Amino acid sequence: MSAPQLGKVFPNFEAESTVGKIDFHKYIEGSWAILFSHPADYTPVCTTELGTAAKLEPEFKKRGVKMIGLSIDSVEDHKGWIKDIQDYNSVSCFPYPLIAADRPLVSKLGMLDPDEIGKDGLALTARCVFIVGPDQKLKLSLLYPATTGRNFDEILRVIDSLQLTANKKVATPANWQSGGDCMIIPSVSNDEAAQKFPGFKTAKVPSGKAYIRTTPHPK
Template sequence: MVNLGDVFPNFTAKSTTGVIKLHSYLGDSWGILFSHPADYTPVCTTELGRVANLAPEFEKRNVKLMALSCDSVEDHLGWIEDIKAYNCLNGEFPYPIIADPDRDLAVTLGMIDPDEKTASGMPLTARAVFVIGPDKKLKLSILYPATTGRNFDEILRAVDSLQLTAQKKVATPADWKSGGHCMVLPTISPDEAKTMFPQHQVHKVPSGKEYLRTTPLP
């Protein structure tokens, strides 16, 4: 299991675009690794297609994508044709799908769903999402059960927040979207806030504490 702030394991694995060594593949980019229970399954087919459609948006944010499924590269290559057909995709598939037929990575990264099994009784891989920073450390993780498809608009939104807050001393509030007002960090003193965020607003609350401070996007 990898915890937030840990250096992500520098695994080597086969994929649809060749052998991937994670840290070399990422270089100075951000990365997203998202896992799937199995090839030729309905929810996964919708998910990989959705990410393929969003690939230009992730590229704008300097994010490299990687999917993982517990089947072989050969199965992945056949499945890609179904993904493209169902999701009306043309051209080359925009990101690699990693093979993990022995579930070595799924176990190492804590992605096993104990409640969902294959016909042969093997546990399925859960729908994990790992966002990895340019420093190769884990910045965000989300774990869905095999039966629940992910919202990749939310993942894109989360990347916007992670990249903003990595550079600026702000946090993003509930339902924040890129361009919206941010929260000034509680660690910033009132005097610092006046200098750093001259347009910030202090919101009055019954406690009288001045911890709710919003500012336009820095």
């Protein structure tokens, strides 16, 4: 089954987790959310990833983002593994739930990695990242192979961009960091840009087309 589509309402589901049964839409109601899957509990790269995410929980919370992890492992395995995550990464608490998904659910969400096979001979969950907005629509998806751990600082950077561009008529350029200059989107006329972004700059390029317009980070 194909993965959830950008701009569409993220599929709702119910599943057991380390904090009890979760109804996804109810859990994230009115807030941003990040749902990220990992191949398996008690594996090395996943241990570093989930520990890093736990350390960065205050940064996600500051941005109003709820965090949820997911794999096909049981709640019992999740709870046992969390102790290892805390010990290895020197974190005193584990601040977000881990969902114990079943295979139909991860298939529905397009999370299976056909190249990563478990001991039972079946495909494991990939390293997926889904960022969902307060409107419950998918804003971003990322997919990593099992051998490559995710960069959670980059995920925070992406969230900063998504939240800014959801409310302002700007886009963020390559390697943008929060507070940096932004680019005015093409649908904004120069007259409107002059009102919304006084003092914006237009780059001169060989084509002569005035399509690259920059402005300081809008407040």
